[in-house]
Amino acid sequence: MRRGQPLARRTRLTARKGLTRRTELTTTTELARVTPLRPMSARRRAENRERREIAxxxxxxxxxxxxPGCGRLADDVHEPLTRARGGSITDPSNMVPLCRDCHDVVQRGPQWAYDLGLMVHSWDGGDAA
Ligand SMILES: [Zn+2]
Incomplete structure (x- = not known):
């Protein structure tokens, strides 16, 4: 397409009838869920309860x-083999008590956490361990 002048209108603009709605508006209350969304499944809630008891x-x-060297009271139960890596949250051998500050650091996955066994790669854990 050659560039040049802007397109020129060839026909005159004429006033017409406005757009009309073909379907009725519906209220959103008809579309709303009757039951609220569950923040957690019943299965996960039961698993968390079991985890608390085991911990x-x-x-x-x-x-x-x-x-080593922290000495504070633990706030969290940490899983060296995370659930995302196939670990169990109800396996006592996969639970380590950590204070919140240490847990935050360990969760970032520093090498020393792997060296201490506080983090486990998926290929090092699971059934093979
Ligand atoms: Zn700590």
């Missing part, structure tokens, strides 16, 4: 953070 039975009421 309490394994570590007691006031476990200390497992990081």
């Amino acid at each position: 309490h039975a394994t570590f007691g009421d006031a476990p200390l953070c497992a990081i």
